[in-house]
Structure formats: C-alpha cells, structure tokens
Amino acid sequence: MTSVPLVGVAGIEGTSELSPSALLEAYRWMVTARVADERCLSLQRQGRIGFYAPLAGQEAAQVGATLALRPEDWVFPAYRELAVALVRGVPLSEIFDQLVGNSRDRIKGRQMPNHFGFRAQNFVVASSPIGTQISHAVGSAMAAQKRRDPIVTIAFFGDGATSSNDFHAGLNLAGVFRTPTIFFCQNNQWAISLPRERQTRSATLAEKAKAYGFPGVVVDGTDLAEVYRSVGEARRRALAGEGPTLIEAQVYRLGPHSTSDDPRRYRSDAEVAEARLRDPLHRLKTEFLATGLLDETGDQKLWDSIRAEVARAIEESEQVPPLDPHTVFDDVFEVPTPRLEQERAEYDSVTPNGGSKP
Amino acid sequence: MTEMTLVQAVNRGLAEAMRQDPDVLILGEDVGVNGGVFRATEGLFKEFGAERVIDTPLSETGIVGAAIGMALYGLKPIAEIQFLDFIYPAFDQIVSELAKFRYRSGGQYPCHVVIRAPYGGGVKGGLYHSQSTEAYFAHTAGLKVAIPSTPADAKGLLLTAIHDADPVMFLEPKRIYRSVTGEVPEGDHRVPFGEVQVVREGTDVTLFAYGAMIPPSVEAANTLSEEGISAEVIDLRTLVPLDEKAVVASVEKTGRAVIVHEAARFCGFGAELAAILAERAFYSLKAPVARVTGFDTPFPYALENVYLPGTDRIVHAARATVRST
Numbered sequence: 269m270t271s272v273p274l275v276g277v278a279g280i281e282g283t284s285e286l287s288p289s290a291l292l293e294a295y296r297w298m299v300t301a302r303v304a305d306e307r308c309l310s311l312q313r314q315g316r317i318g319f320y321a322p323l324a325g326q327e328a329a330q331v332g333a334t335l336a337l338r339p340e341d342w343v344f345p346a347y348r349e350l351a352v353a354l355v356r357g358v359p360l361s362e363i364f365d366q367l368v369g370n371s372r373d374r375i376k377g378r379q380m381p382n383h384f385g386f387r388a389q390n391f392v393v394a395s396s397p398i399g400t401q402i403s404h405a406v407g408s409a410m411a412a413q414k415r416r417d418p419i420v421t422i423a424f425f426g427d428g429a430t431s432s433n434d435f436h437a438g439l440n441l442a443g444v445f446r447t448p449t450i451f452f453c454q455n456n457q458w459a460i461s462l463p464r465e466r467q468t469r470s471a472t473l474a475e476k477a478k479a480y481g482f483p484g485v486v487v488d489g490t491d492l493a494e495v496y497r498s499v500g501e502a503r504r505r506a507l508a509g510e511g512p513t514l515i516e517a518q519v520y521r522l523g524p525h526s527t528s529d530d531p532r533r534y535r536s537d538a539e540v541a542e543a544r545l546r547d548p549l550h551r552l553k554t555e556f557l558a559t560g561l562l563d564e565t566g567d568q569k570l571w572d573s574i575r576a577e578v579a580r581a582i583e584e585s586e587q588v589p590p591l592d593p594h595t596v597f598d599d600v601f602e603v604p605t606p607r608l609e610q611e612r613a614e615y616d617s618v619t620p621n622g623g624s625k626p
Numbered sequence: 627m628t629e630m631t632l633v634q635a636v637n638r639g640l641a642e643a644m645r646q647d648p649d650v651l652i653l654g655e656d657v658g659v660n661g662g663v664f665r666a667t668e669g670l671f672k673e674f675g676a677e678r679v680i681d682t683p684l685s686e687t688g689i690v691g692a693a694i695g696m697a698l699y700g701l702k703p704i705a706e707i708q709f710l711d712f713i714y715p716a717f718d719q720i721v722s723e724l725a726k727f728r729y730r731s732g733g734q735y736p737c738h739v740v741i742r743a744p745y746g747g748g749v750k751g752g753l754y755h756s757q758s759t760e761a762y763f764a765h766t767a768g769l770k771v772a773i774p775s776t777p778a779d780a781k782g783l784l785l786t787a788i789h790d791a792d793p794v795m796f797l798e799p800k801r802i803y804r805s806v807t808g809e810v811p812e813g814d815h816r817v818p819f820g821e822v823q824v825v826r827e828g829t830d831v832t833l834f835a836y837g838a839m840i841p842p843s844v845e846a847a848n849t850l851s852e853e854g855i856s857a858e859v860i861d862l863r864t865l866v867p868l869d870e871k872a873v874v875a876s877v878e879k880t881g882r883a884v885i886v887h888e889a890a891r892f893c894g895f896g897a898e899l900a901a902i903l904a905e906r907a908f909y910s911l912k913a914p915v916a917r918v919t920g921f922d923t924p925f926p927y928a929l930e931n932v933y934l935p936g937t938d939r940i941v942h943a944a945r946a947t948v949r950s951t
Contacts, residue, residue, distance in 0.1 A: 342699070376732035385731045392698060393731035397722045403688055404723070407695020407703075414651070414677055414701065421695075433715065437688030444683055599733040600767050602791035605820070605867040 286335070286496055288561055294335060294492055295552050295562070298327035299571060300360070301351035302549055303578045305523070308367060308381070311582070312527040317367045321382045322523035323348050325490075328548035329454050329517040331355055332495030333422070336503060339390065342408050342421040344401040347382040347394045348454075349424050356389040360578060364585035372588045376595055399425055399432030402451065406438045409447035409512075420506040422450040422499075428459025430473050439514065443480035448506035450499060451477075451514040454489060456521035461534035477514035489517030490548040520546065593619075628810055633803035635777035635810045636666045636742070639784035640704065642814060644674050647702060650788060653680040654689055654706030654742075663708055664744055664803060686716035693739045694724055702788060703739050710745035710797060711754045717762075724793045725768035740787045744800035745773075746838045746888055747920075747934050752927035758837075758889040758920065763795045764865045764898070770794045770819060771865040775840035777808040779863060782817030790819070799838035806841065820867035824876075828858035831882035831944050834873065834899055836862040839886045839935060846940035855948050865895055873899065874906045881912035882947045888934055891919040912951040916943040 286294065301323060308320040323330065330351035337343070345352055353363060362374060366384040369377035375385055375393060385393020392404065405423035412419050429435055430453060442449045453473055457464045470476055477484025483505075487498045495517055502513035520543035524531045531540075556562035562570075597604060597612045604612070630638070643650045651674075652667055658681035661668035671679040682689050686707055693703040707713045713720070720741065727737035747756035764771045772787055772794055774780040780798070787794040825840060826847050835843040840861050847857035858880055862868065877883050883903055885896035900915045918935045926933050 344695075374732050374734060375730060378730045378732060383730070385734055387731070387734040393727070393735055395722060395726070395730065397718055400691065400719060400723050403691025403719070404695035404698060406688075407692035407697075408699040409695070410680075410692060411696040411699035411701045415699075433687050433718070434691055437685045437691060440683055440685065441688045441692055599729045599731075601728070601770070602736065606870065607867065 285500070286493060290335065291492070291552075291556075292561065294331050295549075295556070296570065296574070297331045297351060297355050298549055298552065300354055300574050300578065301327050301330070303571070303574050304350060304360070304363070307578055307582060309523070309527065311367075316586070317381050318369070319380045319382070319527055320367070321348050321526040323350055325520045325522035325543065325547065326454050326456060327351050328492040328552065329489035329495050329519050330424075332492040333452050333499045333517070336496050336499035337422065338419070340417075340419045341390065341503075342405070342419065343389075343391045344405040344408075344421065344423045345391065345394045346398075346401065346425050346429070347396065348426070349394070350382065352424060353384065353386065353389070353391055356386070356391050358386045358389050358391065360581040361584050362386065364581045365588060368585045368588070369591070370585055370588035371591045372585070373591070376599070377591045378599075399429035399434040399438075401425070402429065402432075402434045402438035403441065405449050405451075406442045406445075406447050409442070409449040410445055413445070413447060418507055420448045420450055420503050422452055424452050424454065426459060427453065427455040427457065427464050427467055427473060428462065429453070430476060431467055439477065439480040439512070442512040443482050446509065446511035449512040450502045450506065451512060452499065453514065453516045454519055455516050456519045458521050458525070458531070458535065460525045460529060463535075472516055474514055474516035482512050482514070484514035484516065486516045486518060489519035490546050490551055492548065492552055519548075522547070628812065629807055630777050630810050631804045631807050632774070632777045632780045632799070633664055633666055635780040636784060636798060637668055637670070638810065639781035639788075640667065640670060641673065642781070643785060643788040644670065644678060646814065649700065650702045650704065651678040651680065651696070652704045652706060653682050653693060655682060655684055655708050657681060657706050662706065664800060666742070666798075667706070686712055686714075687719050690716040690719040690724065690739070690741065693741075694719060694727070694737055697737045697739045698727070698735055704788065705739060705741045707741060707743040709751075709755050710743040710759060711757045713741075713743055720763070720769070721766050725766045728792070729768060736791055737793060738791055740784075740794045740796055742796045742798060744803070745797045746799050746801050747925055747930050748801035748838065750927070750930065753925050756925040756930065758887065760795070760797055760865060761889060761893060761895045764895055768793065769866060771797065772819065772863065773797045773799065773837040773865065774863070775799065775802070775837050775861050776806065777810045778815070779817050779823070781810050782815045783819070783863060785814060786816045786819055789816070797837065801838040802841060817863070819864045820869050821863065822869040822872040823861040823863055825859040825861050826857070828856040828880065830856045830880055830948050831884060832858045832860055832876045832880045833884050833886060833940065833944065834860050834862060835886040836865070839888055842935065842937045843886050843940055845937045846944060849937065849941050850944055853945070855944065857944055870902055870906070873902060877903055877907040878910040881910055882951075883911070884916045884918060884940065884944045884947055886918045886935055886940055888920045890922045891917055892922050894919055913947045914950075916947050918943045
C-alpha cells in the first residue's frame with residue numbers, strides 16, 4: 269500500500285507480532301462478527317430487530333486495531349464497530365440485548381441497534397451524527413494528559429466522516445495539544461452512495477494529517493497484521509508524547525450501508541464481487557491453511573460452534589423481558605426535574621397498566 | 627460580602643470552583659493570557675496555569691467537543707463561547723451529544739459540561755453579538771439553562787452549575803456585566819436551581835423576566851407603583867429547571883401576567899410560560915397574558931433600542947393588562 273510518512277511504521281517489516289494463538293483468537297472474533305452480521309441482517313428482515321449496520325469486509329481492520337489496545341485505553345466508536353466491542357470483551361449476549369432493546373440492554377433501549385456503549389469496557393456510547401466522536405476522543409486524551417494517565421484514546425470513523433466539521437476540529441486540536449489519540453479511519457470506499465473519490469480530492473485520507481502537523485499512514489485494512497502493527501506503533505508514539513496519528517485502513521464495505529440501504533442503486537455487482545476476492549476472512553484463512561495453523565475441518569468446526577454460540581445469544585436476548593415503560597423518563601438528568609415527574613404521573617394516569625403491557 | 631460587578635462575580639465564581647477542585651478547568655477562545663474578551667477569566671491563567679485555563683483554536687465545535695471528552699473522562703470542564711451568537715458551529719455537539727449522553731448511554735456516561743456564553747443586546751453588537759437564543763437550549767431535553775441578573779446570583783448560580791451533575795448552559799447578560807453592581811458573598815456561595823427570586827412583591831400584576839430584562843422590569847414596577855399599580859417582579863433565574871410552582875402561585879395571587887424577554891416573541895421562552903399559565907392558572911387569570919419581547923426580526927444594529935423591550939413597553943403592557951379588567 270502507499271504509505272504517507274509515519275515514523276517507525278514503514279520500518280517494521282516481516283512477520284506479525286501476533287502470536288499464532290493471538291492470530292487464531294483474532295480469526296475467531298472476525299468469524300463471530302461475520303456470523304453476527306449475517307444473522308442480524310436476517311433478524312431485521314424478519315422484524316425481530318429494527319435496524320442493522322453490517323461491518324462485513326471491515327473485520328480485520330476492527331479486530332487488528334482493537335487487539336493493539338490495552339483495556340484502560342478509551343474507545344470512541346461510530347455505529348459499525350461490533351467487532352471492536354467483541355474484542356474489548358463485551359459478551360455477545362450484551363450486544364444482542366442492545367440490538368433487541370430488552371430490559372437488560374445497557375443503554376435501556378434508548379438508541380437504534382449498533383449504537384451501543386459499554387462503560388466497563390471503556391467503549392463509549394456511539395451516536396448517529398457523523399464524526400462527532402472524534403473531538404470527544406481528543407478531549408478525553410487531554411484529560412488523560414492532565415491526569416498523567418498512561419493511556420490512549422482511539423476514535424473510529426469512516427471515510428465520510430473526514431468531510432465532517434468535527435474531523436477538522438478534532439484533528440486540529442489534537443495536533444495543537446499533541447494528544448495521545450489515534451484516529452482510525454476505516455475507509456470502506458462508500459459513504460452510503462457517495463464513492464470515496466467524491467468525498468475529497470485528496471489522494472489519500474491519511475495525507476490530511478500532514479496539514480494538522482502529525483503523521484498519517486495508509487494501511488491495508490484487510491491485513492490483520494498490518495493494522496495491528498500500525499495501531500501498535502501509533503499507540504507507542506502517543507504514549508511517548510509524540511502525539512496523534514491518523515490511520516487510514518483501506519477496506520471495502522461488502523454489505524449495504526444499513527438495512528435501509530440498497531447498494532445496487534449506486535454500485536455494480538461486479539465491483540462487489542471483485543472486493544469479495546479480498547475478503548479479510550478468506551485472506552486470513554488462506555494464510556492459516558498455508559501455514560497449517562488451521563485446516564478445513566478445524567475451520568468448519570469453528571464456524572459451526574460460533575453459529576451455535578450466536579444463535580444461543582440471540583435466543584437468550586429475545587427471552588429477556590421488555591423494558592418498563594416508566595424508564596423512558598430516566599437519565600434525562602441525574603435527578604428528574606419536577607416537570608419530568610409530572611409527565612411520568614400524567615403517563616400513569618392515562619395508562620394505569622403501564623403502557624405496552626396488555 | 628464584597629461589592630462587585632456581575633462580570634467580576636463570574637470571575638470570582640470561576641476562581642472559587644478552581645480552587646476547590648483540581649478537576650475544574652476552563653477552555654475557550656482568548657480565555658488564557660488575554661483573560662477573555664470580557665475579562666471574565668482575568669487572572670485565572672496566572673493563578674492556575676495553561677493546563678487549566680486553555681486557549682483553544684478558533685473552533686466552537688472543537689471547544690464543546692473536547693469539553694465533552696474531558697467530562698466523560700471525569701473532569702469538570704467549563705467551556706466559554708465568546709458570544710452566544712457564535713455557538714452554532716457547536717450546536718450539533720450541544721444538542722446531539724452533550725444533552726443526550728446520559729440518556730443515550732442508559733446512565734453509563736453522564737456528561738457534565740458548563741457552557742458559559744454572554745448573550746443579549748444593548749451593547750451595539752449588531753446581529754451577531756446581541757442575540758438571546760435561550761429558547762433553543764431550553765427546548766432541548768437534557769440541558770439546564772441558568773441566567774443570572776445580579777452579581778450574587780452570577781456567582782451563586784455558576785457555582786451550582788459547576789457542581790451540578792448535568793450539562794448547564796450558563797448565559798450571562800453582557801449588557802449588565804458592568805452596569806449592575808452588588809454585594810457578593812465570599813467563598814462557596816451557591817444559589818439553587820429551580821427557585822425563582824421574587825425581586826419585588828406586588829398584588830396586581832406579575833412581571834416575569836430574567837437576565838438583562840430584570841432592571842427595566844424593576845424600573846417599570848416603580849413607575850407602575852406611582853400610578854397605583856402594584857407589580858410583582860419575578861426573576862426566573864433558571865429556565866430549566868423552571869420553578870413552575872412559584873410562577874403559578876404568583877399569578878394565582880395577582881391574576882395577571884406580563885412576560886418580558888429580549889428574544890424574539892414567536893416560540894420564545896415566553897410562549898412556554900404563557901402556556902403553563904393557561905394550563906395551570908387559567909381560572910386565576912383576570913386578563914390575557916401579555917408578552918413584551920424582541921420583535922420577530924433579526925437583531926438590528928442601529929435601531930437596537932427599537933428592538934429591545936424597554937421600561938416604556940413593559941409599563942404599557944402592564945397597564946393595559948390591569949386596566950382591561
């Protein structure tokens with residue numbers, strides 16, 4: 269891949285620093301994400317979840333980046349980061365609790381599927397507006413600097429976000445204050461219907477970093493090891509006080525933008541078929557078969573066991589009782605205002621049985 | 627107690643909070659060495675250093691976005707927006723992010739940021755240094771909105787804002803930054819949110835106002851008193867949470883209401899107050915609720931005194947309200 273100067277990264281060649289067992293673990297996460305993706309698309313079609321934004325094609329980028337982090341680092345996701353959540357240690361069942369929106373959902377059914385957040389895993393809750401999390405990651409990094417905490421923050425976003433206000437605001441601030449921040453851009457080539465070349469005239473997204481005074485690097489986002497190395501190096505730089513790094517992981521969004529999108533309106537099947545040849549899962553599996561780390565039988569067993577695991581998690585989440593309607597008034601403020609209490613009472617007076625209950 | 631101006635009281639409130647808690651910090655444009663364009667942060671850079679009084683690049687969305695990140699991490703940032711008129715680049719961060727973090731995370735990520743911004747006209751600031759757009763923020767679930775009208779309240783409400791667990795829009799009436807002086811308690815002086823101040827008691831009509839509209843409202847009450855009309859003046863202090871009980875109780879007593887604000891009338895905060903009175907004090911009302919507000923025009927430069935509610939317009943409305951019954 270073309271590489272905009274990034275101190276250190278270009279110099280690292282050769283074998284991955286991921287051990288064989290780590291590679292297998294990474295593959296397991298990637299397969300889990302792919303299976304979850306496939307199931308979620310069909311759950312949405314069946315009306316069992318309301319929405320889904322698939323990540324197929326981006327598994328190696330997400331898993332590789334997240335494996336290079338430490339638990340104490342802070343993650344600021346967009347809404348496509350299911351594999352990031354998995355690698356951070358979020359149980360599958362908690363992810364499905366959110367997708368279903370049941371009473372166990374950590375965010376209490378407040379947002380559409382994929383917009384989850386898990387405080388215990390330092391996985392900050394996502395929102396729908398594009399790019400807003402970028403400056404949050406910078407602010408948290410400034411806070412960590414002030415407290416002398418040896419951690420980094422990482423913002424996940426897509427190619428479309430590089431045109432947003434907060435991309436500019438956030439990267440500019442990060443450059444000025446040399447914050448320990450990693451800007452991890454998954455360039456999946458399509459911002460809904462807008463192709464990458466219409467997003468910016470810049471040759472790469474990574475080169476934008478130069479204008480903010482810090483390095484940007486392009487990596488092959490289907491190459492787990494390359495992603496892992498680049499994020500690891502960016503993390504090292506951040507902790508050494510060398511400031512932020514922008515990483516452009518080039519991937520391809522194999523699926524639709526979301527379940528509300530029909531990508532055949534704007535891109536050809538041939539283009540997608542070509543991209544499928546670089547499917548990060550196939551790529552890693554091919555490596556495994558070549559090195560003997562995994563054989564076809566082992567691979568089949570892995571997929572079967574993960575399919576069963578995902579099915580169990582879905583089944584479990586669908587059994588969890590629905591949310592208590594009264595919780596709609598919670599968490600607006602720490603303590604509800606008299607007005608919110610009054611609205612809750614009004615609601616009760618109209619629906620004494622508690623709304624959605626029969 | 628020390629006599630000081632409103633902007634000095636803001637400054638003392640900031641200094642007090644920063645001395646109490648090392649997690650409190652300030653960020654904004656020109657807030658450091660320069661002490662803020664209105665001098666609200668004067669001396670703080672010297673006392674607390676560049677790490678706690680942070681001069682940022684010229685980016686409102688960056689200031690608020692970074693403040694949100696700091697707050698998520700556990701600090702207590704106070705973001706200064708130089709003029710409320712310039713807050714719109716940060717509107718997405720305030721409305722979509724700051725206001726919703728606690729709710730959308732199911733309570734996992736409270737996000738306590740205080741945003742200070744001078745607001746309002748009467749300073750020859752034209753369209754872009756004069757607006758009074760508190761209603762945008764009061765309309766957004768998850769934000770509190772405080773507007774002081776006296777030096778003591780400026781310090782007291784600000785300290786309450788800084789110690790609150792939720793995001794607070796702290797809007798400062800720049801027109802009376804220096805024209806109003808008053809005694810301000812030393813130390814950790816706090817004024818609770820959601821409690822009006824009855825500035826002057828009366829029996830015939832209630833004048834509801836806040837911020838820079840308090841002085842002309844009090845002056846109007848004095849004039850009305852000479853005509854034998856007893857006007858009660860209520861300073862709302864916080865629009866969110868609103869002391870609805872006190873608002874309703876006052877109109878139950880006087881039977882008449884005149885709402886005064888410098889923001890445009892249509893969908894201004896007065897519309898909500900009038901609706902509350904219609905819902906909860908209808909049978910006590912002896913006359914229609916009147917509103918004395920800025921006009922539904924952009925804020926004019928040369929003719930700002932035509933736009934801004936003055937004592938004469940308040941007196942006229944109150945008089946008409948009382949004499950109609």
